[in-house]
Amino acid sequence: MTNHTKKATCIRCKCNCLRWVLVTTVLIGLSGCRIWDMAAFQWKNENAKIAWQSEDKNVDKAFVDEAITRTVVPFTMLNDHILVNVTVNKTMPLTFVLDSGAAATVLTETNKTNALKLPTNKPIAIGGSGGGKTPTAYIVHDTHIQLGDFSISDLSVIYAPTSAMPFRSVDETYFDGVLGADFFNCCLVEINQDAKVLIITKPDDSSREHYGIEQWQEIAMTVKSNTPYFTTTLHDGKSSKTVKLMLDTGSTGTLSLFAQNERFALPDKTFAATSTGIKGDSANLVGSLSHFSFGDVTFEHLPTYFRFEGSNSQDGSDGVLGNQVLKRFNTVFDFSEERMWYQPSKRFSSFIGADRSGLRLLPHSQGAIVLDVAKDTGAYAAKILVNSIITDFEGEPVTYANFDKLKMALSHPKRETVPLCWEFKNQKFCNEIQLDSRI
Template identity: 25%
Template sequence: MQSAKITLLLIFALFQSLYSQSIYKLPEGKTSDKIRFELINNVILIPVEVNGLELTFLLDTGVSKPIVFNFLKAADSLQILNAEKIKVRGLGNGNDLEALRSSHNTFKIGEAVNSDQAFYAVFDPELNFAPKIGIPIDGIIGYDFFKDFIIEINYNRKFIKIKRPSEYKLRMCRRCQVLDLNLENNRPYVLSYVDIGANKNIPVNLLLDSGNSDALWLFEDKVNNIQLKQKSFIDYLGTGLNGSVYGRRSKIKKITLGVFDIEQPTVAFPDTLSVNFMRSYEGRNGSLGGEILKRFNSVFDYSNSRLMLKPNSYYKDKFSYNKSGILVENSGVRMVMELNAKQNSAVSFRDEKSININSIIKPNYKYNLKPVYTIYEVLPNSPAEKAGLLRGDEIVYINNRSTQDMTLEKLTGYFYKDSGEELKFVVIRNGIERKFAITLKSPLE
C-alpha cells in the first residue's frame, strides 16, 4: 500500500569533496548493534542523536550527506557547528534553496558514533514533510552510515542490525539472492530487468532509493525502449527539496531482480524536467523504491559492493493505487473533551509517534489534542471529484468511524481497497458537516 508519497532525492555531489571521510564506530569490544525502526508509508524512520539532541531521521539509501530540516523541534535546540551558507539543488521544479553546511558534528545511531559528521541544514518550512507522512521527520541519512557497516534490514521485525565488516561472514540461504551493487556518487545502483508489456526483458540500472515510498520509477528513453506503453494517469509523485514532482502512473508486466520476478508492479514515469535533475549519473534508468524494497529482508555490504535479498511476508502483497482520487494530510490538531473514567490529578504525557499531546484531567473530563485530516488535492475525473469532495474539506468520519484516533496511514489505507467498494465520508466544510459517498475505481480502469 502506498498511503502517502515522500520523495527525497537530493543532489549534493558537488560538495562531497570538501569533507574528509568521517567514520561511524561501535564502542570498543562491541561488534554489532540492533536498532528498532518505524515503517511508515514504505519508508524507514530511525532515532538519531545529533550533537546530543534526539531526532527522527529517514533512512535513505538515495542520499549522500545527511540533511537536517531545521524548522521542526531542532530549531531552538540543535547546535549547528562550523556553519557556512550555501545554495543547494534537489528534486522538483522550484528554485535553489539556501542551506547551512555544517562540519565536525557528533551523530549517534544506536551505539554507533561519528564525532566528525558533516550535514546540511535547510530552513524552508515548505519542506515540512510531516503533514504528508503523518509524523515529524527531522532529517535524512544514507551513505555516510551505510559505508561503515554491514547493515541488515529486517522489514518483518522492524529492526536494523549493524555489524563491523571485519566480523561479518556472508551466510547464504536457499531463498537468498546476492546482487552486485554499483556505487556512483555515493549512491547504490543495481542492474535489473523490466518487462514493460512487450514480453521483452529490458536491462535497467536502478538507484536503490529507500526514501522513495513508490515501487518503481522509470525514465522514458526511446533509445533503450523504456517507454510508457500501458494505460496511465497523471498523478502527484511526491515532494523533493525543490517542490512537487508530477508524472504518469501505470503498471508493468514484471521487474526481475536476480532470480526474483515481481509481477504487476506499479510504476511511475516522472516528468522530463524532474528527470533531468535526477540524472546525476548518466547510466541511471530510474529508481527502486520502498514499496519493492520492503518485500525483502536485505543485507547491504558497501565494502564488497553487494546486496543480499531474501523474500519476506510482504513479498506477495498486491500492488495497488489510490482509487479515491483524494490526497490527505495532517493539517493540525484539535482539542477534544472526553469523559474521564478516572478521577485523578493533572497529568501530561507525550505520544512519540505523532505529536506532543498534553492531557489535562479534571474531575469529570480530560482534554486531548487529536489530529485533523484535510484533503489537499482532488484529482480530476476521480470518484471524489464526481461526488463533490473539495480541497480543504476536513474528514471527520469515514465509514462511520471517527478519524481523530486514526493515523494518517490508517485513514488513507481505505483509499486502496478494491474497486467497487463504497466509502462514506463526513466532512467539515466552512464549519458545516456534510456527507458524501464515493465508489472506489482504479484510475487505470
C-alpha cells in the same frame, strides 16, 4: 501479483574500498569560499569517528571497542518511510528516515530541530527531483549522531529548512532528519521488515558470513557518488529492456521510470499524477508495467510512475526503485563491497495497488493533508478540496499510527468505498468515498 522462483546462481560483485566522503546531489554556483566549505565538509567526514557503546558501565572500555560492533534498533513505518529514533548532539530524541538514496545525513526543520539552534552561516545549493528552482541548505559541522549503541561524531551534516524540503510547512514535516550515506558507507545495514528492526554491523568477514546462507540471495549493485544502483530487466508491454535503477529506501513509491526520451512504451491505460521532490513537483503518468525483475523475483502488473518532468537521473540512471517494493523484502546493504542481500519478508505477497480514490495525501500533525484531488474520481465527487485535512477514517482519528492503513484502504482492489471525515476552513464533512480502478 508476484511470483517467486529460486535461482541456483548468485552474482559476485567487485570489492571497493570503504568510503567516507559525502557528496551532495547537486552543487551549483559555489563561490571560492563555498568551494572551501565543501572541501572542509568532505575532509571532516573522512575523519568522522565511529563507535559502539555498551550500556554496561562496568565493562572495560578497551573491551567494548573490540567486542561491541553491532547494534539493533526498532523502526516504524510511516508513509512507506522507515523511521528510527536518533539522538543529535546528545540532546533530545529525534525521528529520522533511513534513506539509502541520500548522499549525506540531513537535519530538517521541525519544532524539535529548531530547538537545536542550528547555524545557517554556510549555505550550499542542493538538488533532487522536481522541476523548480534549486533550494539552499546549510552545512553544519561537528555533529554527533547516536543510534542505539552506535554513534558517529565529528560529522558534517546538511541542515535543510522547510524551503529546501518537499513540505510546505513544519506541520507537514513528519521527520526530523535523514540517515544517509554516512551509515551505509561505514557499516552493513540490515533492514529486517519481519522483526521491524534495523541492524547496523561492522563490515568484516565474520559479519558478512551470516548472509552467505541459502535463505539470503545476493544481488550486485554499484555505488556512485554515495548512491546505490543495480541493473535489471523489465518488459514494458512491447519489448524487454535492461535498466539501471537507484535503490532508494527514501522513496515512498513503487517504481519510477524516467520517460522523457520515450524509451519506454506507455501502458494502454494511465492516469496523471504529481509527485513532489526537493526541487518541487514532477509530472507523471501512472500505469501498470507488464513485468519487472528484482533478483530472482518477478513482479507482474506493477503500478509504475512514468516521469516526464522533474527527473533527477543521476549517473545515467533510468529510474528509482522505491520502498513500496523494497519493504516486501528483508534487505542488507553492503556499500563497501557493492552488493545487497535480500529475502522475501512475510508481507511479500501483499498487494501492491495504485490509488483508487483520487487523493494524494501526506501525513500531517492533525491527520492527513490533501495535496491533490483528481477529477472524475470518488474524492472529487465527494467535493474534497485541496488543503483539506482528513481527520477520521472508518470512525477512528487519523494519526501517524494509522496513516499507512488509510493509504492502503484507498488503493485496495477489493474495496468499493471508504468512509472519511475531513475539515476545510473550520468546517467538518463526512462521506463514503467511492473507489474505482484508474489503471
